[in-house]
Amino acid sequence: METVEEDQEYNYREVLLPSLIPIVPEPELERETGERRRGRDILIAVDHGPNSKYAFDWALIHFCRIADTLHLVNAVSSVKNQVVYEASQGLMEKLAVEAYQVAMVKCVARIVEGDAGKVICREAERIKPAAVVMGTRGRSIMQSVLQGSVSEHCFHHCKAAPVIVVPGKEAGDESLI
Numbered sequence: 138m139e140t141v142e143e144d145q146e147y148n149y150r151e152v153l154l155p156s157l158i159p160i161v162p163e164p165e166l167e168r169e170t171g172e173r174r175r176g177r178d179i180l181i182a183v184d185h186g187p188n189s190k191y192a193f194d195w196a197l198i199h200f201c202r203i204a205d206t207l208h209l210v211n212a213v214s215s216v217k218n219q220v221v222y223e224a225s226q227g228l229m230e231k232l233a234v235e236a237y238q239v240a241m242v243k244c245v246a247r248i249v250e251g252d253a254g255k256v257i258c259r260e261a262e263r264i265k266p267a268a269v270v271m272g273t274r275g276r277s278i279m280q281s282v283l284q285g286s287v288s289e290h291c292f293h294h295c296k297a298a299p300v301i302v303v304p305g306k307e308a309g310d311e312s313l314i
Contacts, residue, residue, distance in 0.1 A: 147249075147250075147251070147259070148216050148217075148249070148250040148251075149216060149247055149248060149249040149250065150216045150222060150247070150248050151246070151247055152209075152225075152226050152229045152230070152246035152247065152248060154229065154230055154233040154244055154245070154246055155230060155233065155234060175204060176202060176203070176204025176205040176206060176242075177202070177204075177205045177206070177266070177267040177268075178205070178206050178208060178264055178265070178266040178267060179196065179200065179201065179205055179206070179207050179208065179266050179267055179268055179270060180207075180208045180210060180257070180260060180261055180264055180266040180268070180269045180270070180297065181193055181196055181207055181208070181209055181210070181269075181270045181271070182210050182211075182212075182253070182257045182269065182270070182271040182272075182287075182291075183209050183210070183211050183228065183229070183232060184211060184212075184253075185224070185228060186272070187304075188272035188273060188274055188302075188304055189271070189272045190272075191272055191302060191304045192270055192271055192272030192302035193232060193236075193270075193272075195270075195302045196270040196300070196302070197235075197236060197239045197240045197242075198239075198240075200268070200270065200300070201236075201240045201242050202240075202242075203240070203241050203242065204242075205240075205242045205243075206242065206243045206244070206245060207233075207236055207242050207243070207244045207245070208244075208245050208246075208247070208260070208264050208266060209229050209232055209233070209244055209245070209246040209247070210246075210247055210248075210249060210256065210257060210260045211225045211228065211229065211246075211247075211248050211249070212249055212250075212251060212252070212253035212256040212257065213225060213248055213249070213250055214250070215250055216248055216249070216250045222248060225248045226246075226248070229244075229246035229248070230246075232244070232246075233246060247260065253287045254287045254290030254291055254294070255290075257269065257271065257287070257291050257295070258290070258291055258294045258295045258296075261291075261295045261296060261297040262296055264297075265296075265297065266297050267297070267298070268297060268298045268299070268300045269291060269295050269297045269298065269299045269300065270300045270302065271287070271288050271291060271299070271300070271301060271302070272288070272301075272302050272303075272304070273286065273288040273301050273302070273303050274286075288301045
């Protein structure tokens with residue numbers, strides 16, 4: 138797979154996910170072609186951490202509908218690093234299979250190079266999703282101001298509706314599903 142460069146700062150690689158969803162023919166009636174039939178685009182920011190997995194599980198259970206399309210985005214330091222790419226690709230494939238098994242939704246995945254907050258906002262601007270779902274560590278206000286926070290950056294700069302999922306203390310590393 139080759140890196141596509143649109144700008145100097147915007148490198149990404151599409152991830153080819155397993156094709157699990159059967160091909161559905163186009164609707165025969167005109168009234169079935171609208172938003173109700175098509176579903177929504179939902180962007181989910183993922184990484185290898187437990188809070189990201191918790192947010193992904195939460196979105197599958199509480200937010201997704203059958204006709205929706207999930208856009209999985211993972212921000213990395215370099216898309217040319219094969220080890221990083223393969224680890225991210227494995228994560229995306231696993232999440233896509235889980236999304237289909239749990240909520241029967243289609244997934245599209247993209248690994249993007251750059252700062253996580255800026256990458257998520259740029260992808261949200263490109264896709265124009267109904268919502269941007271992401272996890273957070275649940276730090277205090279003072280810690281997030283001093284250290285910075287990806288979810289806080291997206292909350293202030295994303296043009297789509299951000300949904301920030303804060304795991305409860307009892308959740309720990311366990312999955313919702």
